[in-house]
Amino acid sequence: MKTILYLAMTPNGYIARENDETPWSNEEWEHFSTVAKRVGNLIVGRKTFEIMSKDGDFQELGNPFTLVLSKQENDDPKFINSPEQAITLLKEKGFSEALVIGGGMTNSSFVQSGFVDEIHLDIEPFLFGKGVKLFADADFDLNLKLLKIKKISENTVQLQYKILK
Numbered sequence: 804m805k806t807i808l809y810l811a812m813t814p815n816g817y818i819a820r821e822n823d824e825t826p827w828s829n830e831e832w833e834h835f836s837t838v839a840k841r842v843g844n845l846i847v848g849r850k851t852f853e854i855m856s857k858d859g860d861f862q863e864l865g866n867p868f869t870l871v872l873s874k875q876e877n878d879d880p881k882f883i884n885s886p887e888q889a890i891t892l893l894k895e896k897g898f899s900e901a902l903v904i905g906g907g908m909t910n911s912s913f914v915q916s917g918f919v920d921e922i923h924l925d926i927e928p929f930l931f932g933k934g935v936k937l938f939a940d941a942d943f944d945l946n947l948k949l950l951k952i953k954k955i956s957e958n959t960v961q962l963q964y965k966i967l968k
């Protein structure tokens with residue numbers, strides 16, 4: 804199982820404004836959408852799930868198999884309470900790749916769990932002085948290898964990193 808953490812962010816490390824708004828470009832969405840459709844699954848934090856559901860994003864992505872990380876009890880089987888449970892379920896479903904798409908708390912939980920193999924970051928041309936950080940504060944310290952720099956539009960590059968284990 805190859806687990807990719809995929810986010811759009813500002814060059815100064817924010818994935819959303821303080822009020823959760825995101826101004827990302829259509830080209831960025833198209834690129835993300837192509838990857839999401841290829842992989843066929845998404846792992847999101849409970850807060851991101853609520854925002855994306857309200858915006859109709861899952862329908863736009865063709866309703867990929869989605870798992871929601873939450874500590875709360877929930878009878879809905881898409882709600883899972885650990886990164887390990889998410890990866891185990893996706894393996895059982897026969898997926899060979901997993902796509903973790905945030906937000907910041909979920910990203911930190913996943914890199915701490917050791918399941919993330921690659922981090923793909925679409926660097927968008929905006930700067931916010933405050934906002935939601937790519938990784939919520941947590942205890943981890945990782946070394947990366949730069950795998951690829953991909954230009955996905957006039958204004959946006961994607962950095963692909965491998966987490967060295």
Ligand SMILES: NC(=O)c1ccc[n+]([C@@H]2O[C@H](COP(=O)([O-])OP(=O)(O)OC[C@H]3O[C@@H](n4cnc5c(N)ncnc54)[C@H](OP(=O)(O)O)[C@@H]3O)[C@@H](O)[C@H]2O)c1
Nearest residue numbers: 811818819823848849850851873874905906907908909912
């Ligand atoms: N730029 C991008 O590509 C991108 C992508 C996605 C999201 N975003 C932005 O990110 C923001 C949301 O990020 P966020 O950090 O506030 O929230 P989040 O990561 O989306 O969701 C946080 C919730 O996930 C659950 N969770 C996290 N770690 C867990 C663990 N180890 N075990 C069990 N449950 C866990 C908890 O749910 P419970 O409270 O239910 O227990 C927690 O409250 C929004 O502004 C959104 O727009 C940006």
